[in-house]
Amino acid sequence: SQQGEEDPQALSIQEGENATMNCSYKTSINNLQWYRQNSGRGLVHLILIRSNEREKHSGRLRVTLDTSKKSSSLLITASRAADTASYFCATDANMDSSYKLIFGSGTRLLVRP
Amino acid sequence: GAGVSQSPSNKVTEKGKDVELRCDPISGHTALYWYRQSLGQGLEFLIYFQGNSAPDKSGLPSDRFSAERTGGSVSTLTIQRTQQEDSAVYLCASSLQGSSYNEQFFGPGTRLTVL
Numbered sequence: 001s002q003q004g005e006e007d008p009q010a011l012s013i014q015e016g017e018n019a020t021m022n023c024s025y026k027t028s029i030n031n032l033q034w035y036r037q038n039s040g041r042g043l044v045h046l047i048l049i050r051s052n053e054r055e056k057h058s059g060r061l062r063v064t065l066d067t068s069k070k071s072s073s074l075l076i077t078a079s080r081a082a083d084t085a086s087y088f089c090a091t092d093a094n095m096d097s098s099y100k101l102i103f104g105s106g107t108r109l110l111v112r113p
Numbered sequence: 114g115a116g117v118s119q120s121p122s123n124k125v126t127e128k129g130k131d132v133e134l135r136c137d138p139i140s141g142h143t144a145l146y147w148y149r150q151s152l153g154q155g156l157e158f159l160i161y162f163q164g165n166s167a168p169d170k171s172g173l174p175s176d177r178f179s180a181e182r183t184g185g186s187v188s189t190l191t192i193q194r195t196q197q198e199d200s201a202v203y204l205c206a207s208s209l210q211g212s213s214y215n216e217q218f219f220g221p222g223t224r225l226t227v228l
């Protein structure tokens with residue numbers, strides 16, 4: 001079964017609005033990562049948050065991690081049409097195979113101009 | 114520098130044929146990963162290479178799938194006797210080292226269609 005599950009599966013917003021995507025996972029992790037995939041640039045790493053961190057920022061991106069709830073959220077502020085993509089969270093498979101990432105099924109974000 | 118490259122970008126084959134997919138990782142990256150992505154789904158881990166260590170093949174779905182990495186660089190994923198359920202995008206990624214703390218850089222993928 002998948003480690004990470006994103007919610008919602010699809011999201012449509014107006015340009016300028018904020019977009020929030022959530023990810024839940026099942027087992028202990030070392031870190032959690034978010035990736036973006038679009039047809040133009042393929043799959044690109046966005047941000048990594050370690051298990052001992054609660055919040056991290058990168059430009060218009062804000063990621064939170066709640067290890068007690070085994071959940072993370074990705075917030076994109078002031079969205080742009082270019083943010084239209086699928087967003088995936090990825091976690092370590094387990095503490096022993098820390099190189100292995102398990103990806104969720106993704107959230108498809110549409111930002112309308 | 115150049116990113117991860119994969120070839121071919123598209124492959125259409127008939128059921129039962131063998132296919133080979135190639136991945137050229139970023140120079141100097143010791144870790145190499147293969148994933149499979151079915152339509153509208155996330156990525157499914159297939160296999161992992163780290164330096165000269167034995168690969169982690171735990172994600173390969175059947176013995177029709179195999180992969181090798183020659184000289185610690187280029188990797189080839191081979192699917193024998195292809196089936197329609199093998200149709201997917203096959204993605205290769207490399208990272209500086211084999212740790213989840215290292216960013217994985219992905220190639221553009223090979224879209225495989227088995228008729």
